[in-house]
Amino acid sequence: MSTIKELGTGKYVPDWCPGCGNFITLMAVKKALSELGWNKEDVVIASGIGCSSKFPQWVNTFGLHGLHGRGLPMALGVKMANKKLKVIVIGGDGDVYGEGVNHFIEAIRDNIDVTLLVFDNSIYSLTKGQASPTTPRMMVTSSSPKGNLSYPLNPLSLAISQECSFVARSHTANMTHMTDIIKKALMHEGFSFVNILQECVTFNKINTAKWFKENTYELVDHNTQDKMSALVKADETEKLPIGVLYYNMKQTFENAHTVLKQKKALIERKIDEADMDSLFKEFSV
Ligand code: SF4
Numbered sequence: 622m623s624t625i626k627e628l629g630t631g632k633y634v635p636d637w638c639p640g641c642g643n644f645i646t647l648m649a650v651k652k653a654l655s656e657l658g659w660n661k662e663d664v665v666i667a668s669g670i671g672c673s674s675k676f677p678q679w680v681n682t683f684g685l686h687g688l689h690g691r692g693l694p695m696a697l698g699v700k701m702a703n704k705k706l707k708v709i710v711i712g713g714d715g716d717v718y719g720e721g722v723n724h725f726i727e728a729i730r731d732n733i734d735v736t737l738l739v740f741d742n743s744i745y746s747l748t749k750g751q752a753s754p755t756t757p758r759m760m761v762t763s764s765s766p767k768g769n770l771s772y773p774l775n776p777l778s779l780a781i782s783q784e785c786s787f788v789a790r791s792h793t794a795n796m797t798h799m800t801d802i803i804k805k806a807l808m809h810e811g812f813s814f815v816n817i818l819q820e821c822v823t824f825n826k827i828n829t830a831k832w833f834k835e836n837t838y839e840l841v842d843h844n845t846q847d848k849m850s851a852l853v854k855a856d857e858t859e860k861l862p863i864g865v866l867y868y869n870m871k872q873t874f875e876n877a878h879t880v881l882k883q884k885k886a887l888i889e890r891k892i893d894e895a896d897m898d899s900l901f902k903e904f905s906v
Contacts, residue, residue, distance in 0.1 A: 622658040625651045628681050635679045642793035642819025642830075643673055646740055649796050650709070651680065653803040664707045667696040669721060671713035672747045672821070673740035690720025693728050696735045703886045704875050707807065708735040715745040718754035718774050725776075728812050729785040731874045736806045736813045739776065742821035743828055750824035760827065776816055777855035781848060781867045786811030788851065788867040792818035792837060794830040798863060805865060811873050818861070840864035 628651040637643045654664060664682040668674035670689040677684025683706075687695045696710040717725055717739045728737065744762060745751040751764035752771065759768035780788045787809040791799040799817060806813035818837070820829050840862045844850050851867035875881040 623655060623661040623681075625655045628654055628661055630679050630681055633679070635675065637672060637675075638823050640820070640822040641672070642742065642817075642821070643676070643740060645793040645796055646673075646738070646799065646817055646819060647676065647679055649799045649803055650676075650738070652796075652800045653807060654682075656800070657804055657807060659707060659807075663705070664709065665696070665699050666709045666711060667699065668692045668711040669713075669716040670747070671716045671740075671745075673711055673713045674716060676711040690716050690722075690724065692716065693721060693724040693735075693737065697728065697731070697733050700733050700735050701875065701881060701887065703888045704734070704881065705886050709807070710735055710737045712737070712739055713746070713753075714739060714741040714743060714755040714776075715748075715751075715753040718776055719745075722754070722774075726779075726783065729780055729783045729814075732786050732812045732871060733874045734810055734812070736803075736809070737815070738803065738806070739814070739816050740819050741776075741816050742819050742825055743773075744821050744825045746821045746824050757827075762824075775855060776814075777866060778852060780814050781851045781855055784848065784869050784871070785814055785867065786869050786871055787813035787865070788855075789813075789815045789865045790818065790861065790863050791815060792833040792863060793820060794833040795863070798839065802863075802865065809868075811871065837861045837863050840866070 661682045666677045666682050667685040668677050669687055669692040677686050685695050692710045692712045696708045700708045741755055743755045745753050750762055752762040752769040754774040756769045758772055789802045791802040802815055806815050818833055838860050845865050845868040854862045854866050
C-alpha cells in the first residue's frame with residue numbers, strides 16, 4: 622500500500638496557476654489510491670495534452686504523457702498488454718471531448734476496465750482560453766470575443782445514452798465527495814467515467830468553486846441502474862446533480878476476448894517462436 626506521501630513527487634511541485642482546481646483533484650486521486658491500499662507500482666496514469674494532462678508528472682506511479690486527445694488509446698493498449706495493472710486516464714474537456722471524442726465513444730463501446738477522469742473547466746486553458754466543447758453558449762472566450770455560438774456538449778448524457786458502464790460527476794469544491802466518487806470509479810470493473818467540474822482561475826471567471834457550491838446538489842435516492850432516470854438527471858441544468866448517475870454492470874472486453882480472458886496477462890506469456898515464424902512468412906511480401 623502506498624501512502625499519500627509516497628505517491629507525491631517530493632521536492633518537485635506542479636507548475637499550475639495558484640488556485641487551479643487541478644491541485645484539489647491531484648490530492649483527491651492520491652487520497653483515493655492510498656485509501657484503496659493500492660501500490661504505486663501497480664498503477665499507470667495516462668494523459669493527453671493540456672494543463673490537466675501534466676498530471677502523470679506529479680504522481681509517483683507509472684505515467685504516460687501522450688498526444689492531444691490520445692490518453693485513452695494509450696491506456697487501453699496498456700490494459701490489454703497487462704490486465705493486472707490499474708489504469709487511469711486523465712484529460713481535460715478539450716482533450717477528451719474535442720480532439721479525443723472518438724476515443725471516448727470507442728472506450729464506452731469496448732468497456733475495457735480503465736477509469737477516465739475528465740477535468741472539466743469548460744475552456745481550453747493551456748492554449749490560453751479558447752472555447753472548448755463544454756463552454757456554455759455565449760460565454761466570452763479568447764476565441765469567441767462576442768460570445769460562443771456553439772451549443773455545449775453534455776458528456777454525461779452522451780455516455781449514458783451509449784450505456785457506459787459507470788458515469789459520475791463531482792467537483793473540486795467538495796474534495797471528500799470527489800475522493801469517494803473516484804474510489805468508486807476505480808473499484809468498478811469496466812469502463813468508468815467521472816466528469817469533474819473544476820475551476821480554471823485564469824481563463825474561466827464564471828465556473829468558480831463558489832459557483833460549484835451554489836449550482837450543484839448531491840444525488841440521494843437515485844436509481845443508478847435506471848437509464849431513463851439517469852438521462853433525466855444528466856439533463857438537469859438549473860442545479861447540476863453530483864454523484865453516480867448511471868451504473869451498468871456488463872461484460873468487459875478483456876473478459877469476453879478469447880486471448881485476453883486467459884489467466885495470464887499478455888506480457889506474462891512466452892512468444893512461441895514457431896508461431897512467429899509462420900506469421901512472418903504469411904505477411905512478408
Ligand atoms: Fe489551471 Fe487554468 Fe492555470 Fe491551466 S490556466 S493551470 S487550468 S488555472
